[in-house]
Amino acid sequence: MPVSVYLGESNEGSVSWIPKNEKNPHLLVVGTSGSGKTVTLRSLVYELGKSGIPSLIVDFHNDFDDLAESILDFKNITINPLDFSGGETAETSMYKVSSILSKIFRLGVQQEGVLQDAIIESYGKYGIGLKDTMHDGAIPDFNTVRRALEEKIDVLREERRATVTVETLMVRLRPLFDTGFFSQKETKKFDEIFMKTTVLKLRDLPTDEVKYTVAEFFLNKLKYALYKKGKTDELRLYCIVDEAHRLIDERSPLNDLLRESRKYGTGVIMSSQRPGDFSETVLANIGAFIAFQCRLDKDSKFVSKQMKIDFESVQNLTETGTAYIDFSSSDRSLKVKVKDYDSRTSGKKQIKNMRIEDTAKTSSDEIKIYPEKKYQTVKSIPNKKSKTSESLHENPENYSAKIITHEKTRTPLHWFFDGIKKSWDDLGLILSSKIWRAMLIAAIVALGFFAFNWFSILAIIIFFMVLGFRKV
Incomplete structure (x- = not known):
């Protein structure tokens, strides 16, 4: 089944990007700072991941760390640009x-x-x-x-x-x-990149020149890893490059990827604040174009020309998250309110961030939410029989909340262990009570007359503790 990425809503209904339907699987996102560009990149990474497509993200600003399954920060890895084992001379x-x-x-x-x-x-x-x-x-x-x-x-x-x-x-x-990044034996195995979303973390490198060099050499290595992996008709990876204008030119490996990577099951998603930074050759290889607000007139004119939209309409893109989207498979552009990343993940975040047990009551059950463990879930609170085998974290986006039924029935053994646990937490409070101190002393004295051994004394003390906290 082709990968389909939901983007947002237009006046004509829902809008999705289906890479297989376009002339190329590559996508370009442009827009000024704060217009929704980076948020949209995050959304694309998230949606592709849901479809089983990992991403390699070239990140200059640490905007994607929380989406990564693997982070490459070059503290513990090195690559050797002079290694030609990928098939080149x-x-x-x-x-x-x-x-x-x-x-x-x-x-x-x-x-x-x-x-x-x-x-x-x-x-x-x-x-x-x-x-x-x-x-x-x-x-x-x-x-x-x-x-x-x-x-x-x-x-x-x-x-x-x-x-x-x-x-x-x-x-x-x-x-x-x-x-020293390029002066040791190569330690990065590129096969791992095809299995999980990976962030190439560049912000902390010493100079801009070093950042660009690392990115360029890494993309060059990726290109030869694709050659080695072989051709395929199925998408298996997306390369995400924020601020791509820093890298793109005729000599760049990124330009090679735009021309060739489709044959190897790889798409490229680029973003930039300046749409005019990209040549006609680059734009000719793009299958989808998303344009948010552009503050400079010359950038708005560029978007107007590329998308065949009147200049005033492009200038009026003032709302954050609203963009014109042009697909190569369509003969006209659409104005779309792109669904942001937080809206896509709100249910998941709510479950992930819960750290206490929230309790609600119904006529028949005590309903509790357990965020950190896999329990059976119910979709309907009153009906305990509607259990499914889906765990709390398997598909959290399908539910606004995950709940389980928890019976009230408790055995003496439960109270015994709960009492011990809580008594340890509140030991100071127990011993501050005159009545409790008197009872404990009396029990110890009684034992002195009847069975003076420390095991019996300990047993009596625990017994009184459990009784005192039988309503835990």
């Missing part, structure tokens, strides 16, 4: 790495050439040729490249030649080298 890897770093760190032509030479030399030290597609031994990493550049500077100094180009390159790349 060492030469392809070299050009991709140098291209990404050149774009992000604004390297000149000469600096990019020096970097390429350092990568080639690093491969050579490990016996790897540029045309190799696999290597059984160790693979060089960024520490190897760094040493190659340092050796280059030493050689140039000995020959009294200019070292400015290499030294400037080293200065620009130093923040990247110093992180």
Whole structure:
């Protein structure tokens, strides 16, 4: 059955996004800050998860931590961009790495050439040729490249030649080298990403350049993991990129994913505050376009042109959460009030956040809510026979509250253990009562006459405690 994601309501009824019906499974969300863009991304991740589709989320602002089943914060993992085991050649890897770093760190032509030479030399030290597609031994990493550049500077100094180009390159790349993320054996297994929603956490990285580099290299690794996984007609993963304008260009792995990932069962969802940041080539690969309020006139004009809506209508999108949605399968756009994330999860949150036992009474039952354990549920309070086998947490969105019937009948054994438990909690209160102190002393004295052993004394004390709290 095709994946269907409910988006919200229009004047014509409910609106859902069915990726399989569109020319591509990719989706673009644009809108100014506070318009509902990020909330909609969260909703999409939630709904896809309900359909069994995990997401890989490139998160620059820690907006998705609570949705993650796995968080990659690079404190305990590393990846090696020079590892070409995904099916590419060492030469392809070299050009991709140098291209990404050149774009992000604004390297000149000469600096990019020096970097390429350092990568080639690093491969050579490990016996790897540029045309190799696999290597059984160790693979060089960024520490190897760094040493190659340092050796280059030493050689140039000995020959009294200019070292400015290499030294400037080293200065620009130093923040990247110093992180150590790319200078150890690769520890991330990409198969895990296809099984659970994963957040690539970037906010705490030292500089914007390092954040973008990590994101680019990770997406490049994802691309080759898809190649290795093979083609499929079924959706098995979505890649979510917030603030995608930071990454998208002709040299970006994200652009490669837009062109190729559909064949490998993967869709891409991107967001940006500026719709004009995306080229015609990128937009041509988008199957659905969601546009919230855009404050700048040129952005509103861009949306108006793309969606074939008059400019004034786009400008009047002032209500948070209201957007125009354009599907490639439709010849016109719809104005939709998108259902926000909190509304989708309110029932689930209510159950998850309950920490006390709420009690209500009916004529026949004592009804109690147990939020943290799996109990049988009833959909109708008065009818105890309407039990189902569904547990409290299996499908919480289907119920506004989950309840179970709990019989009043209690045995002496229940009172005995409840009394012990509560007596421990209130021991100070018990001993502060003169009557209780007198009774306990009398019991101990009586035992002194009849059966002086500590086991009997303890038994009498517990007996009085239980009697005193028989109405727990």
